[in-house]
Amino acid sequence: MARPREFDPDTALDRAMQVFWARGYEATSLDDLCEATGLSRSSLYAAFGDKRDLLLQSLDLYSDRGAARFMAALALRPIRKALRKILDEFIDQIVAGPGRRGCFVGNCVAELAGGNREALVRVRRILARNEAIFREALAQAKRRGELSPAADPAALARFITAGLQGLRLFGKANPDRAALDDIAAVMLRCLHA
Amino acid sequence: MARPREFDPDTALDRAMQVFWARGYEATSLDDLCEATGLSRSSLYAAFGDKRDLLLQSLDLYSDRGAARFMAALALRPIRKALRKILDEFIDQIVAGPGRRGCFVGNCVAELAGGNREALVRVRRILARNEAIFREALAQAKRRGELSPAADPAALARFITAGLQGLRLFGKANPDRAALDDIAAVMLRCLHA
């Protein structure tokens, strides 16, 4: 009917997510977001709503990508290989990655879970989704005999979800490969019992 | 020589720390700090310097208390009992505690490690101190025969340091005792190997 958008909302959202991820919510200004996306305030507001809405959509994008990567890695057999791959990918990202970004979800939990209700339910949902992915993969692996009959997929999934957050937070403060490898090795050993 | 202070710097710093811990750095305004401490801006600045200085001193206070608690708990034998106690204390704090505060150090890593150099070196130092406390305790426990001869105290200490951060971040988003108990149980099992 009328003039079409001059920008691609998907790439704009991706750019916005990168800024939130790198700088955090409060420390990111609308000017930062406009500069990163190349959009003006009007276009940003028309396309995504206000700053909080944009954050929530960024979180969803991040979560979708993360879940896809987890599921792809978890196709590996046995499951210990899959988890090893996930851990190694994170370590590579931490050590080689540009700037100390940590986990976007973890950053939002730390910064916003105390005061931003909507952000809290969103990050909780994201963590629950990841936990469910791990739980399902662990249950299947147990059925295949890759885990001890005493293994508790639900507990292990929670442990992995929390452990990955710990690994990435630790790595954000101290991106040292040797230390991160130590942590990953102990985590993997937990699957034995 | 002249008029003495009307307030106690230690309790003022404690109050300021609580606010930073609960709200985060950026979200805490000077008015918040004045209200929490009962001081005026002048007194705050005279006693602690600017907002960033006050944060660093809050972190040191938090770290000193945490280290003391760790060392007290680690006097327990065997070391698995000590770690169980540390984990249980954190879980109690997460579940019963007022508001979702998480770990102050972890919050600062997530919020500030990317941009605030001074805060970064401070939190890294704090994590290294905790790691050293655990490493030493684990090494002693190994000498006492409480751990397998194959156990690597340095790696385990790193794992515990990161794992505690993961537990507390997870709990900040989802303060559910059953889930946290699961995570703690798996973590403790890691000491067996």
Next chain:
DNA sequence: GGCATTCTGGACTGTATGGTACAGAACTAT
């Protein structure tokens, strides 16, 4: 080509922020 509609850039607004300046109160030493 002209009209209607949508997009875009920039200017604008009210508010909240961190930090400072200053005047007066309170206290010690003499």
Next chain:
DNA sequence: ATAGTTCTGTACCATACAGTCCAGAATGCC
């Protein structure tokens, strides 16, 4: 008592912020 020093509260400042508005440009439809 008084002089000198230090503390305290408030008023203040410049800045940065999120969000709104509007005029004009660009497009599709007839």
